[in-house]
Amino acid sequence: MNDSRKYIIGAVFLLVALIYLAQLFSLQVIDSDYKSLSEANIIKPVEELPYRGTIYDRKGRLIVYNKPVYDLMIVTKEVLKSNLDTLRFCQAVGMTKQGFIDRIQAIRKEHGYSQNKPSVFIKSMSAEDFAKIQDHLVDYPGFFISPRTVRSYPYSVMSNALGYIAEISKPKLERDTTGYYKQGDQIGISGMEAKYEPFLRGRRGVRFKTVNVRGIVKGDYRDGELDVLSEAGKNLVSTIDLDLQQYAESLMAGKIGSVVALEPATGEILAIVSAPTYDPNMLTGGEFSKNFNKLQRDSLVPLFNRPIMALYPPGSMFKMVQALVGLQEKVITPQTRHACIRSPIGCHGPHSNEDLRGAIVVSCNPYFYQTFRKIINQDKSPNTFVDSRIGLDMWAEYMHRFGIGVKLGVDMPGEKAGNVPLPAYYDRVYRGQWKFSNIYSLSIGQGELGVTPLQMANLAAIIGNKGHYYTPHLVKSIGENGDKLPEYKQRNETGVESHYFQTVIDAMEDVVLYGTGQYRAKIPGLDICGKTSTVQNPHGEDHSGFMAFAPKNNPQIAVAVYVENAGQGARSAAAIASLVVEKYMLGEIKRKNIEEYVYKGKFN
Structure with a gap:
């Protein structure tokens, strides 16, 4: 009996041992989950x-x-x-x-x-x-x-x-x-x-x-x-030219505004300045939060990317677009003359009955009032309200082709489209009853129009190119032996035939030689084409604006400058833009008096 019990107990222990061995074999050899868990305990990713x-x-x-x-x-x-x-x-x-x-x-x-x-x-x-x-x-x-x-x-x-x-x-x-x-x-x-x-x-x-x-x-x-x-x-x-970028930033020191310079043949941005600026090293390392809060609290908003976000009326620079649309729509010719009758819109300077080239040089407001009226009212409907609607829709489409009122697609987030008012806007304002007499301030680049400095630099490039542009961009190539993104290789057409641009280009050259740009934008030995803008500002002193390209034939650089609260476009903006062109094209500044004028910053 005792021997029997001994064998039974031994058999039980043997069976239990076999079960444990089988389980261990299963876990360690057969079951991969256990193996994974075991390895996880000794492996650190x-x-x-x-x-x-x-x-x-x-x-x-x-x-x-x-x-x-x-x-x-x-x-x-x-x-x-x-x-x-x-x-x-x-x-x-x-x-x-x-x-x-x-x-x-x-x-x-x-x-x-x-x-x-x-x-x-x-x-x-x-x-x-x-x-x-x-x-x-x-x-x-x-x-x-x-x-x-x-x-x-x-x-x-x-x-x-x-x-x-x-x-x-x-x-x-x-x-x-x-x-x-x-x-x-x-x-x-x-x-x-x-x-x-x-x-x-x-x-x-x-x-x-x-x-x-x-x-x-x-x-x-x-x-x-x-x-x-x-x-x-x-x-x-x-695409940035570091020397030009540093120089442009030095010219804008102590000022509020923007400089954008680009290469017309490619859309490559050569320099882009938002003033006031800040040292980018402030937003790195352990002081990031402290410095970011400081920049956010700054009343001059240095974090605001003015070249692509700030909206200004284009002012007289916009007359170039009106001229080109008028020519394409055949409502004017280069020989068309309009008397400078200063009602209902005012003007400046002693001139009268200019042709298109002369009107651009003297920046005659009534001339472009009449041109815009002919663009809008082409008698496509006997109802003047309907006719104005048809005309404004057509005109706005031209603006969009010129990159105005739409995002250009620059390779930075936050770009603003600006504002080109459409019929729906005036329907809301005037309850559907509006016509040309309600919108004529658009003729001289004022009213509800809003553009970015980048759009104005691009406009200068379009004129220099005689009708097309490449989307402005900041990256020339990506990676080793890489290339730019395909969207920056695409040619964008304005729909205005190239031969219409010559009168405008000749007039812009005259602006610098004999007109409002002659005092601070003329560069000896370089044929530069430009246009000044004195941009009305309801909140204080007018803004100074200027756009240009050079040389006249086969332009290498197009530039636009806005300086806030600096008065006439012929002053600070024209001086800064021409210095940027001079630096890029000639490699040095010979007009030291203009450079000193900008650095002093006393423009009135």
């Missing part, structure tokens, strides 16, 4: 962030690069276990004890209190600050360094055009459909950084490390065969 693409000017000079910075990270659980000497630690990192306490509380508030989760304790330490504490970190368990890069700008120019990068916001992260971004990632927020984000950001990688039970890295997992290397972002070659 280490994310590898890519280097962001750099940006060069058209001559290959680096204008945006990556500078290394260091985030001091904290794992709260490890710090609490280590009995940290808080005072000694604070002295090492240059922090007060209260600052240490405040930062711990902020981490709890920002991320929720997770003792095992690494959080940023000090963000964007410089290489110098990191070097001061590098050898002491071993004494402070729970703290470690996470290296990364921030943008750096050696020339401190074109801040609004370049834009800036910052940590992705929660709303933007939730809207991300690519699945690329994670909390804490940097992303382009404005300017070229935002427009070319998919090219600049690169592709993140991951390295797998083996760690022991204490979390100490022992080496690469499987000799790195499963690692995915990060891929650096593509570099951009911009």
Whole structure:
């Protein structure tokens, strides 16, 4: 009986042992899930962030690069276990004890209190600050360094055009459909950084490390065969001429307004200035939030990208478009004369009964009043209200083909379309009962019209090109042996035949030689074509505007300048625009008196 019981108990133990062995065999050999879980306990994926693409000017000079910075990270659980000497630690990192306490509380508030989760304790330490504490970190368990890069700008120019990068916001992260971004990632927020984000950001990688039970890295997992290397972002070659950009910014120092210069044959932007500006290095590193708030509070709004966002009446520069549409619609010819009858619209200067060329040179308001009236009222309906509606619709379509009242498509976010009023607008204002006499202020570029400085530079390019343009853009090529985006290679036609442009071009040359531009826009040895605008401003002193291109035949540069509250277009804007042309075309400034006049900034 005892022997029988002994065999039964032995059999039970043997059976249990066999069951355990079978289960272990199944888990460790057959069941891949267990194997995965086991490996997960000893494998630590280490994310590898890519280097962001750099940006060069058209001559290959680096204008945006990556500078290394260091985030001091904290794992709260490890710090609490280590009995940290808080005072000694604070002295090492240059922090007060209260600052240490405040930062711990902020981490709890920002991320929720997770003792095992690494959080940023000090963000964007410089290489110098990191070097001061590098050898002491071993004494402070729970703290470690996470290296990364921030943008750096050696020339401190074109801040609004370049834009800036910052940590992705929660709303933007939730809207991300690519699945690329994670909390804490940097992303382009404005300017070229935002427009070319998919090219600049690169592709993140991951390295797998083996760690022991204490979390100490022992080496690469499987000799790195499963690692995915990060891929650096593509570099951009911009269209910007750095020398011209720096010079244009110096001319606009202490002023409010814009300068846009572009190459008519390609639409490549040579210089783009938004004034006042700021040093783009302000929006990098650990002082980002402080500096951003300071810029936001500035009453002169330096973060406002004026070349593509500010809207002004075009003023007399707009008379060029009216002339071209009038010629194309055959309601005038170059020989057409209109007497300068100063009613219902006023004028200036002693002149009368000019032809088209002369009317442009003296900027005769009544001439373009009559031209616009003929464009709008072509007797296409016996009802004057219907006739005006038909005419305005047709005229607005021309404006859109000239890139006015529509977004040009420049490679920066935030571009404004400006304003070209349509019949529906006047229907609301006048309850459907309006005609030419209600809208004639449009004839001289005033009234409800609103344009951006970029659109006026583009208009100068259109005239220089005799009827077409390429969409203005800031990037010449993307990546090694790359090219610009296809939308910037497409030729845009205005619908005005090229032979109609010659009279306007000749007149714009005369403006500089004999008209309002002769005093500050004339450049010896260079045939420059231009037009001044004194832009009415109901809020104070008039704005000064000027557009130009040069040389007259086969133009290499087109430019538009607006200077707010600076009075006549023949003063500050004409001087600045001509200096930009002189710098680009001749490589030096010989008219030192004009340069001194601009730098002094006393235009009245």
